[in-house]
Amino acid sequence: MNERLRSLPSVDEVLARPAVRALAERVGRAAAKAAVRAAIAESRARLQSGDDLDDEPVPDARVLELGASEAKPRLRRVINATGVVLHTNLGRAPLHAEAVRRVAEIASGYSNLEIDLGTGRRGQRSAHLEPMLRELFGAEAAHVVNNCAGATMLALAALGRGGAAIVSRGELVEIGGGFRVPEILAQSGCRLIEVGTTNRTRAGDYAAALEANPGAMILRVHRSNFALVGFTEAPSMGELAALAREKKALLLHDLGSGALDAALGEFTAAQSLKEGADLVVVSGDKLLGGPQAGIMLGQREMVERCRKHPLSRALRADRMLLAALEATLRLYRDGRADELPALQALKASPSELRQRATRAALLLQEKGIACTVVESEGQVGGGSLPLRKLEGAGIALAGVPGPMLAALRAGDPPVIALVRDGRVVLDVRCVSDVAELADAVAQAAVRATAQKDDKLAVAAEGGPGPAQSTGDPLDLEV
Ligand SMILES: *Cc1c(COP(=O)(O)O)cnc(C)c1O
Numbered sequence: 001m002n003e004r005l006r007s008l009p010s011v012d013e014v015l016a017r018p019a020v021r022a023l024a025e026r027v028g029r030a031a032a033k034a035a036v037r038a039a040i041a042e043s044r045a046r047l048q049s050g051d052d053l054d055d056e057p058v059p060d061a062r063v064l065e066l067g068a069s070e071a072k073p074r075l076r077r078v079i080n081a082t083g084v085v086l087h088t089n090l091g092r093a094p095l096h097a098e099a100v101r102r103v104a105e106i107a108s109g110y111s112n113l114e115i116d117l118g119t120g121r122r123g124q125r126s127a128h129l130e131p132m133l134r135e136l137f138g139a140e141a142a143h144v145v146n147n148c149a150g151a152t153m154l155a156l157a158a159l160g161r162g163g164a165a166i167v168s169r170g171e172l173v174e175i176g177g178g179f180r181v182p183e184i185l186a187q188s189g190c191r192l193i194e195v196g197t198t199n200r201t202r203a204g205d206y207a208a209a210l211e212a213n214p215g216a217m218i219l220r221v222h223r224s225n226f227a228l229v230g231f232t233e234a235p236s237m238g239e240l241a242a243l244a245r246e247k248k249a250l251l252l253h254d255l256g257s258g259a260l261d262a263a264l265g266e267f268t269a270a271q272s273l274k275e276g277a278d279l280v281v282v283s284g285d286k287l288l289g290g291p292q293a294g295i296m297l298g299q300r301e302m303v304e305r306c307r308k309h310p311l312s313r314a315l316r317a318d319r320m321l322l323a324a325l326e327a328t329l330r331l332y333r334d335g336r337a338d339e340l341p342a343l344q345a346l347k348a349s350p351s352e353l354r355q356r357a358t359r360a361a362l363l364l365q366e367k368g369i370a371c372t373v374v375e376s377e378g379q380v381g382g383g384s385l386p387l388r389k390l391e392g393a394g395i396a397l398a399g400v401p402g403p404m405l406a407a408l409r410a411g412d413p414p415v416i417a418l419v420r421d422g423r424v425v426l427d428v429r430c431v432s433d434v435a436e437l438a439d440a441v442a443q444a445a446v447r448a449t450a451q452k453d454d455k456l457a458v459a460a461e462g463g464p465g466p467a468q469s470t471g472d473p474l475d476l477e478v
Pocket residue numbers: 147148149150152175179221222223224225254255256257283284285292293382383
C-alpha cells in the first residue's frame with residue numbers, strides 16, 4: 001500500500017503535463033492547481049480504501065473535469081424545476097429586473113446610504129424606505145434589518161427588555177433552519193410563558209397569564225410552514241389587541257410573509273396593524289417578492305426602541321438589500337406588482353403551465369429525449385400557505401431517477417428537479433426559459449446515460465450497482 005501511495009505523481013508533475021498546462025491557460029494556474037490537488041487526493045483515498053487504480057493513477061480526464069468545475073463560481077444560478085415558488089434552499093424570490101438594475105447601480109459606486117442630501121448631515125439608512133413602507137403597509141413607522149428572523153430577535157430584545165412573552169402552545173413552531181420560537185425567545189433574554197394547548201388557545205388563557213405576569217407582552221407567531229386543522233381555536237388579532245390594550249401589554253406579531261396583496265390568501269401586516277398589533281415583523285423575500293429583508297412595522301415608539309437597540313446595528317441592512325427593496329416597493333406603489341417574478345409564478349394558470357410544459361416536451365422530443373407532460377402540484381413555499389396546492393404542469397422523464405437527478409444538478413446551469421412515483425418530474429411553474437431547460441435536460445440525459453454505462457460495466461465486474469435515489473432532492477425548508 002505504502003509503495004502504491006508513493007507511486008502517486010506530485011502536484012508539479014501533473015501540472016507539467018501538456019493537457020494540464022492547457023487547462024491552466026484556460027482557467028488560471030490557481031484553479032488548475034486546486035484541481036490537480038483534488039484529483040491526487042481522490043486517487044490517494046481510492047488506494048487507501050483498497051481500490052485498484054488504472055495504469056494512470058491520476059488521469060488527465062479527471063483533472064480537466066475538476067478544473068472545469070473549479071473555474072465556475074460556487075454560488076450559481078440554478079433552474080428551479082421543483083414547483084416551489086419561494087424555495088428557501090434555492091434563494092426564495094427572484095428579483096424583478098428593475099430591482100437588479102438598482103442593486104447594480106448602488107453597489108457599483110458610492111451612494112447617499114447614510115447621508116441626508118438636504119442637510120448634508122448623517123442620515124438613517126432605512127429612512128429612505130420608510131415613507132413608502134408606511135404608505136403601503138399602513139404603518140406609523142418602519143425599520144428594515146437584514147432578515148425577518150433577525151427582526152423577530154431584535155423586537156423581542158428591544159421590547160421585551162428581559163421580561164416575559166406569552167405565546168400560545170399552538171404557535172411554538174420551528175420555522176426551519178433552526179429558527180425555533182422557544183429558543184429565539186431564550187436568546188433574546190425573554191422568559192417564555194406558554195398558554196393554551198397545541199390545538200386550542202382562547203383569549204381567556206392570555207388574560208390569565210397577564211394577570212399572573214404583569215408587564216409581560218403577548219407574542220403571536222405565524223405558524224409558517226405548519227398548519228393546524230380540525231378541532232382548533234385561536235383568538236383573532238382584534239381580540240388579542242383589545243386584551244393587550246385593557247391590560248396595557250404590548251402585542252408583537254411575528255408574521256413572516258410580507259404579502260401586500262390580501263387576495264393571495266395570507267393574513268397581511270396591514271390587517272394586523274389595523275386590528276391593533278403594536279409591532280409586526282415580515283420578511284422581504286416571501287410573499288412580498290423582494291430581497292431577503294426583515295421589515296419592522298408599527299407604532300413609532302416601538303419602532304424607535306428597536307432602531308436604537310444595539311442589536312439593530314448588528315442586523316443592519318446593506319445597501320444592496322435596500323436598493324432592491326426600494327425598487328420592489330415602487331413596483332407595488334406604481335401598480336406594477338403583477339410583474340414581480342414570484343407573484344407571476346404563483347398566479348400562473350394551469351392552462352398556461354400546461355402549454356409551457358408542452359413546449360418543453362416538444363423541444364425535448366426533438367432532441368430525442370423520451371418524456372411526457374404530466375400534472376404537477378406546486379407549493380408557495382417560504383412558510384406561506386402550507387396547505388395551498390398550486391395546480392400546474394411538468395414533464396416526466398423516462399429512466400432511473402437517481403443518476404438523472406445527479407446529472408441534472410451537474411449541468412450548467414444546474415437543474416433542481418423532483419421525483420414523483422419513481423420518475424423525475426420537472427415542474428415548469430418557476431421556469432422562465434423553456435429552451436434553456438430543454439438544453440440542460442438534454443445534456444443531463446447524455447451524462448446520465450454515460451454514467452449508467454460506466455456503472456453497468458462496474459456492476460458486471462462485481463462492483464457496486466447503480467446509485468440509489470432517496471427520491472428527495474433537497475432537505476426542504478420552505
Ligand atoms: C420565515 C419566517 C421567519 C424568518 O424569516 P427570514 O426572512 O427567513 O429570516 C420568521 N417568522 C416567521 C413567522 C416566518 O414565517
